[in-house]
Amino acid sequence: MASQLPPERIPVIVGVGEIADHPKDIAQGLEPLALLDAAVRRAGDDSSAALLREIDSIDIVNFLSWRYHDPEQQLAKRLGVTPRHCFYGPVGGESPIRFIHEAALRIQRGEANVAVVCGAEAQSTATKAARAKLELPWTPFASDAPEPKRGAAFQKPLATQLGIARPITVYPLYEAATAAHWGQTPRQALDESGVLWSRYAQAAAANPNAWIKRAYTPGEITTPSADNRLIAWPYTKLMVANPSVNFGGAVLLTSLAKAREAGIPEGKLIYIHGGASAEEPRDFLARDQFMQSHAQNAVLETIKAMVDGDGRAFDAIELYSCFPVVPKMARRTLGLGDDVQPTVTGGLTFFGAPLNTYMTHAACAMVRKLRDGGKRGLLYGQGGFVTKHHALVVSREAPESALDENVSVQARADAAYGEVPPFVTEVTGDAAIESSTVIYTGRGEVEHGVVVLRTPDGARTLARVPAQDQATLAVLTDLDRTPVGARGAISAGADGVPEWRAS
Template sequence: MPITSLPEDRIPVIVGVGEIVDRPKDIAAGLEPLALLQEAVRRAEADSGAKLLGELGSLDVVNFLSWRYRDPEKQLAARLGANPAHCYYGPVGGESPIRYIHEAAKRIARGECSVAVVCGAEAQSTATKAERGGIALPWTPFAHDVEEPKRGAAFQKAMAVKLGVFRPITVYPLYESATSAHWGQTPREALAESGALWSTYARVASENENSWLKKRFTPDEITTPTPENRLIAWPYTKLMVANPTVNMGGAVLLTSLAKARAAAVPEDRLVYPIGGASAEEPRDYLVRDQFFESHPQNAVLKAVMDLVEGDGKKFDAIELYSCFPCVPKMARRTLGLGPDVQPTVTGGLTFFGAPLNTYMTHAAVAMVRSLRERGKLGLLYGQGGFVTKHHGLVLSREAPKQALQQDTSVQAEADRNRRKVPDFVTEASGKGKVESFTVIYKGKGEVEHGVVMLRTETDQRALARIPANDTATLKHLLNMDRTPVGSVGDIVTADDGVLEWRAG
């Protein structure tokens, strides 16, 4: 039995986890997100072995995009027969499940509630198939008058939108090329690391009964373009990006240690949140100082390492957010872990599936199960936006010896490390040095155009296009044995007023 001097009614503990994966044979029979949420929460309660939902005081529902409801959190609470004082439906963000679990734990530690649920669900597979097939779904009527949440383009500069670098699939490659160049890798070496990493995620997903895709892939199968595995934005193929076309729901049930014991929850079911941290970048990625590291990510991961004697190797299990390879590649280096690390207990957003903002709910479920089976310490690291919002949370099989810290922002530390940010310009001439780049592809593998982020001769930042017919510059960008980052070429202005760059 854990030994702690803290009052047991102020020690938060995860007691139940639940998941559901829906693969309907008939599209019209597919479950809507609210039904998936309800079932996941019920399964989490069943997993705890106790009847706790009658005392639900805190309910957080992760933002979902496959269907639109009016006040989905209130609708879910009604379905559960609950009336929680804290009832919240949050904004878009892949880190949000970890943040909500952390905040729920802090609520319990403050004595504001004794039972909390964090849950999320998507039914994008069914919704997409129904739309394509013209099938009317017998779901709660779509709330057309509810405003869609702001994403991507809403926060980016007009030139980024014009050149197509305002979506995750086209922005993350800018980090991919900048980080690998900073680490001294050739593009070939960087791609090999990504392939090996993603192959590990695929292996874990193949062993997870709740994964959407249960197939192992070799590194070469992941990184080699084929008609089925097309290039989307250099260097990412389809098998290197998140797969949101899934139907799944997940839930995490927390209570106090006192209530867990009073409800006779077995000790071997208990997993304790012992601390974490959060920080973020500006949403407009063009006002960041550079793209070879993330100061908020570094600050968050260093803070969670401080909870385990400053050593990332102390974690028995980790989940590094995996929308695109650059994120876990950056994170594992900050944690001081080698390329052979197992970065997931879940399977990753490509292979397990990416129910948009709620993947990390499933990761938390998988982590709880993993720690119940073996090990003592687990790290959940989630991020959202374009390497924008970061949250880390440490889970332990042992009860904490200290009260859960309430102020867990490390924003000041992140901001302290920020260097001077170059001014962004849309007019420039002369020479331009490549800060980062990507090449955007059409559906059948043809180049649409390239995009380079440049530093001008006056050290301003600009975005420039490489037309599909500029084969010499594209060849320079796509050289597998020498990164174009740092190379200098000519900036010219095209007839439509957009800057273009030509390799020198």
């Protein structure tokens, strides 16, 4: 059924643009602002270059590889436009999907005519230049510009002290807890991750914009080796996001009326059908458990309801893939089997992880996929430590009604929360594992283990497992028996940090 909305109020994606920069000479590498500019112009070329002159809404995904003063204004100046809405966003891997959704709503309300959502990173070049002590001929680094708060800023001091205030060491806690909850042994969970990740690698191998264009087998992905070291149990290098890339991506939106006026063929138009967002507490230790994400569930259950409760109604999906546990949880909530094809892009390991802006590229890939014959697609982005969630339904077909302005499903997420255990630090004696991981050095050697524990009275605490405690580390890394529920004793280490030893 065709939409009954006036064409002036129907938002459509009309153009996508990407650039991958592989400089032979480090000094020739493009800075993020130049990558942004190139990506936006390519999105204009993909639709109608004339639309770029009419951009009145700009959203830029947060940079982390370089810091600028007012990058949104600098981009507007490069493009020769003076947008009414000009925004530089906060940290968050879900932000590109949120920005696309918000831009669509802005067009629906008549507050924007042409909108662009874009992001870029040049972490590969920036890192190589720093190692070579080379000063890049880029816009001067704005050292006095406000630095965004990242995950560690919201975590408890003991978590920071133990090294679990970074995504790479927090997501494994969800990995162990979810596997136990689903009745899997760690080996079965690892096997599922390997198969899933091999599908991301396969998609990246077919994506001309991907950073790593090679298909890996499940065993190559999950088996530690000299080139695939363990980082945080059970994750190897090939199971985590790869930020050392140089990418720019842009998505151009306008109204159906303006798209037709610009002469853009109907077959290139992708419609927004709606979406949902919700968040978990930023401090992961202030959550009720690690077996699931109530915010993720609320978002994806809402999305599923939009397609009559059938997650298989999507012809293509992009499940955020910073670490395997995220799409493993998502596909279960969506009711998708272990045969799921989770990506149109290639994933944050193989396509590459331009920090907060991967989902900009996923949106570009989804648009191409739908133009090529798919009918309906799902874009699901996530940020923080399983913290921020936003999903969007897009389609070649026009929606039958206006987009819902009420995007948040936070109340639904909050209503599902159980009691949050009190967090304590001064504790000794008996305690059982709620979840755990082992942190490795850059040489692949054990640095120490970390356990999230529950005391007999239900409180939650953290403790270290020293590298020399081989017996307890064996409990944490046993592939045939979950560590969740294992009992042991907490005592104070020589430096005063709590330590746990298995019984």
